[in-house]
Amino acid sequence: MSFSNTGSVDGSRAATAVPGSRRGVSLSKWKSPRLRRVLRGTVGILGFLIVWQMVPLLGLADPQYLPPATDVIVVFVQKLTEPSFLIAVSQTMKAWVLGFGISVGSGVIIGLIIGSSTFLKRATHSTIEFLRPIPSVAMIPLAVLFFGIKLESELFLIFLAAFWPVLIQVMYGIADVDKVAEDTARSMQLGFVSRIRYLVWPTVLPYLLTGIRLAAAIALVMAITTELIIGTPGLGKSVVQAQANNQITLMFALILTSGVIGVAINGLTRVFEHQVLFWHHSVRAEIAA
Amino acid sequence: MKFLGKIGYTIGLPAVLLLGWWAYASIVPNFFVPPPGVVATAFLDVWVSERFLTDVLPSIARLLVGLGIAILLGSALGLTIGCVRWLRDVLEPVLEFIRAIPPTITIPVLLLLVGINDTMKITVIVLGSMWPVLLNTVEGVRAIDPVLSDTAQVYRIRGFARLWHLTVPSASPQIMAGVRQSLSLGLILMVISEMFAANEGLGFAIVQFQRTFAIPEMWSGIVLLGLIGIALSIVFQIVQTRVLAWYFGLREVSNAV
Numbered sequence: 284m285s286f287s288n289t290g291s292v293d294g295s296r297a298a299t300a301v302p303g304s305r306r307g308v309s310l311s312k313w314k315s316p317r318l319r320r321v322l323r324g325t326v327g328i329l330g331f332l333i334v335w336q337m338v339p340l341l342g343l344a345d346p347q348y349l350p351p352a353t354d355v356i357v358v359f360v361q362k363l364t365e366p367s368f369l370i371a372v373s374q375t376m377k378a379w380v381l382g383f384g385i386s387v388g389s390g391v392i393i394g395l396i397i398g399s400s401t402f403l404k405r406a407t408h409s410t411i412e413f414l415r416p417i418p419s420v421a422m423i424p425l426a427v428l429f430f431g432i433k434l435e436s437e438l439f440l441i442f443l444a445a446f447w448p449v450l451i452q453v454m455y456g457i458a459d460v461d462k463v464a465e466d467t468a469r470s471m472q473l474g475f476v477s478r479i480r481y482l483v484w485p486t487v488l489p490y491l492l493t494g495i496r497l498a499a500a501i502a503l504v505m506a507i508t509t510e511l512i513i514g515t516p517g518l519g520k521s522v523v524q525a526q527a528n529n530q531i532t533l534m535f536a537l538i539l540t541s542g543v544i545g546v547a548i549n550g551l552t553r554v555f556e557h558q559v560l561f562w563h564h565s566v567r568a569e570i571a572a
Numbered sequence: 573m574k575f576l577g578k579i580g581y582t583i584g585l586p587a588v589l590l591l592g593w594w595a596y597a598s599i600v601p602n603f604f605v606p607p608p609g610v611v612a613t614a615f616l617d618v619w620v621s622e623r624f625l626t627d628v629l630p631s632i633a634r635l636l637v638g639l640g641i642a643i644l645l646g647s648a649l650g651l652t653i654g655c656v657r658w659l660r661d662v663l664e665p666v667l668e669f670i671r672a673i674p675p676t677i678t679i680p681v682l683l684l685l686v687g688i689n690d691t692m693k694i695t696v697i698v699l700g701s702m703w704p705v706l707l708n709t710v711e712g713v714r715a716i717d718p719v720l721s722d723t724a725q726v727y728r729i730r731g732f733a734r735l736w737h738l739t740v741p742s743a744s745p746q747i748m749a750g751v752r753q754s755l756s757l758g759l760i761l762m763v764i765s766e767m768f769a770a771n772e773g774l775g776f777a778i779v780q781f782q783r784t785f786a787i788p789e790m791w792s793g794i795v796l797l798g799l800i801g802i803a804l805s806i807v808f809q810i811v812q813t814r815v816l817a818w819y820f821g822l823r824e825v826s827n828a829v
Contacts, residue, residue, distance in 0.1 A: 323661035331666045348684045409582040410589065416801035418756065420763045420775075421794045424782030428604045504674040508760075511676055512767050519677060526680040538677050545672025 350532045359536040368521070372540065375506050375517035378434060379548075382441025383502040387495055389442075390449025397450075398457035399483075415451070419444035419505060420512075427513050437515045441505040445498040452494030456487030489563055496552040503548055507541055518544075606788045611795065614788035619796055623777070631774040632800065634690060635762045638697025642754055646702040647747055650709025655739065660710060671707060675700030675757070676764050683769050693765040693773075700761045704753035712746025713739055745819050748812050755804050763797065774800075 332352045339346035362368040397403045419440055426436040460483055468482050510519025518541055525533040590608055597607035606614075619628065653660050653667075679696055686692035716739065724738045766775030774797060781790035813820070 320661045320664075323658060324665040327662035327664070327666050328669075330662070344685070348681075405581040406585050410585045412805075413586065413802060416756065416805040417794075417798035418759045418763055418801050420760050420767070421778070421797035421801075423767065424778055424790050425604075425794065427782060428787075500672075504676060507674045508676040508764060511679070512764065522677055522680055526684070531681075531684065534681055538673060538681065541677050542669050542673040545674060546669055549668070549672055 348531060350535060354532050355535040355539060358532050359539050362533075362536055362540075368540075371516065371518050371521045372544070374515075375503075375510065375519070376544070378437045378441065378506040378509075378515070378517060379502050381434075382438045382506060383445060383499055385438065386442050386445035386498050386502065387449050390446050390494065390498070391453055391491065394450045394453025395457070395487075398454040404454070411450070415447045420508065423509070423512055426509075432513055432515055434515065436513060437506055437509045437517075440509050441502045444505045445502045448497040448501065449491070449494040452490040452497075453487060456490030457483060459490065460486045489560055492552075492556045492560060496549075496556060499548050499552045500545070503541075503545055604787055606791060610788045611791045615792035615795055618789050618792050627772055627774055627777050628796070630690075630772060631762055631766065634693050634773075635697060635758055638694045638762070639701060639754060639758045641694070642698045642700075642702040642758065643705050643751055645698065646705025646750065646754070647709050649702075650706045650747070650750075651713060651735070651739065651743070653706075654710040654713025654743070655735070660714075667703075667707065667710075671703040675703075675761060679765055679768050688769045693762070693770070696765045697758050697761045701754040701758040704757065705747065705750040708746045708750030708753075709743055712743030715746070716742040741818075745816055748816060752805075752808060752812075755808055756801070759797075759801055759804060 335352040338344050339349045339351045397407055422440060422443055426439045430436040430439060464482055468478055473481065506517065507519040509515055510517040511523060512519075514520050514523065518537055522534055522537045525531075525537060593605075594608050596602075597605050653663055675696070678699065682692050682696055682699075686695055720738060720742065724734055729738065762773075763775040763778075766773035767779050770776040774793065778790055778793035778797070781787075781793060
């Protein structure tokens with residue numbers, strides 16, 4: 284399996300040059316189901332907004348605590364030009380980028396090192412299984428004591444949460460290298476570098492991308508959670524301030540913002556995954572379906 | 573000998589780390605890093621007491637109730653949405669959006685809507701940890717092996733029989749993957765909801781210790797949270813190996829070939 288994959292990895296370089304043609308075929312061929320999905324999705328979003336609008340207006344919920352959708356969207360749009368809001372968003376995003384980068388980088392390096400050695404894998408297994416389920420938020424007080432109410436605290440907590448999925452996925456990936464392919468590589472006398480390049484890397488990559496996708500979402504949750512609880516500057520802190528000032532509509536607008544950021548991050552990681560893994564059968568099957 | 577080696581591998585690194593902690597704490601006395609012995613004593617003093625009943629048990633009860641509701645609701649909704657194609661198309665964007673909202677940010681709002689009480693904390697846990705189960709179930713239903721699904725159709729297996737014998741088993745590995753994510757998320761939300769707004773519970777106690785600089789006690793609380801996390805993951809693994817025994821067996825066979 285991995286060998287057929289490696290073939291496509293090389294072929295992929297050529298294929299990326301002409302993605303338009305491939306997309307063109309799939310578009311014309313699958314236009315109607317895709318269009319239908321988009322239409323249905325739009326209906327779903329509109330329906331959701333209408334329900335949200337009606338619930339407070341009909342008095343099913345106190346409009347003071349659940350403002351109607353239009354109010355929230357108006358505030359959201361107003362905020363988009365306000366410097367304080369943009370600064371808060373950029374502070375959250377800065378923590379996200381740094382924390383995410385640190386987690387992925389160290390997860391890949393440590394994962395590759397541990398995963399390639401049977402001794403290290405056995406020696407660290409119990410420790411990893413023990414440390415991984417510890418909720419990172421338990422370390423919030425520790426972070427406050429060590430780093431204070433600063434970006435470092437946020438990065439520390441993001442790292443504690445987002446590092447594990449990357450590490451585990453990379454290790455899973457190495458363990459999943461196809462036995463037949465491994466034996467074939469050995470009998471073909473592939474050297475160390477080409478074994479990594481053609482055997483390990485194509486197998487690890489899908490796992491790594493799953494880890495990256497998980498880590499990206501977790502990093503955002505942890506960034507906002509830290510801001511919410513210990514008050515490092517960012518969106519989370521803005522929510523707390525809005526609550527203190529009883530600005531309910533603003534709170535909802537901020538939550539909406541965090542959702543938009545979350546969707547953007549999920550979308551980007553998914554697009555990235557598809558771009559990198561278009562040769563992989565899971566992605567190919569999806570395109571065909 | 574083999575057995576001894578296994579034990580060595582299991583406790584080797586943890587022992588080294590503990591020793592390192594102890595050495596660090598005794599060589600460089602640091603007010604914030606008490607030696608492991610002090611933390612252990614504090615652990616016994618603080619948690620093996622009345623506090624266990626007033627702080628720990630209510631927290632765990634809320635967590636379990638919240639997780640139970642989240643898993644039931646998530647898989648039931650996921651099966652429904654996954655089986656009905658138009659419903660899936662309609663709801664997909666909305667669900668994607670709601671899932672993308674970091675669940676902790678909704679705590680201040682729920683606080684206003686529900687008030688500071690058990691219902692609010694359980695609602696937070698349910699709302700936050702339902703999504704991984706729900707979306708994984710939808711994905712699992714969607715990814716049913718087409719050969720199996722065609723076979724079921726040819727044999728006119730429909731309705732409940734199809735759901736029970738085809739859909740649920742096919743989706744179960746994915747559902748379990750979702751449950752696993754839910755467990756850790758639920759624990760996080762339990763802690764956060766108590767740190768943010770509560771006058772009892774584990775999260776509250778830990779923050780309280782930190783604010784009063786009761787450092788060994790704070791560490792012992794972190795250790796306790798870690799132990800709860802580990803216990804949850806062990807229970808999960810036991811359940812998973814039971815529920816998915818057939819799946820792991822199948823994979824092993826196909827790997828061996």
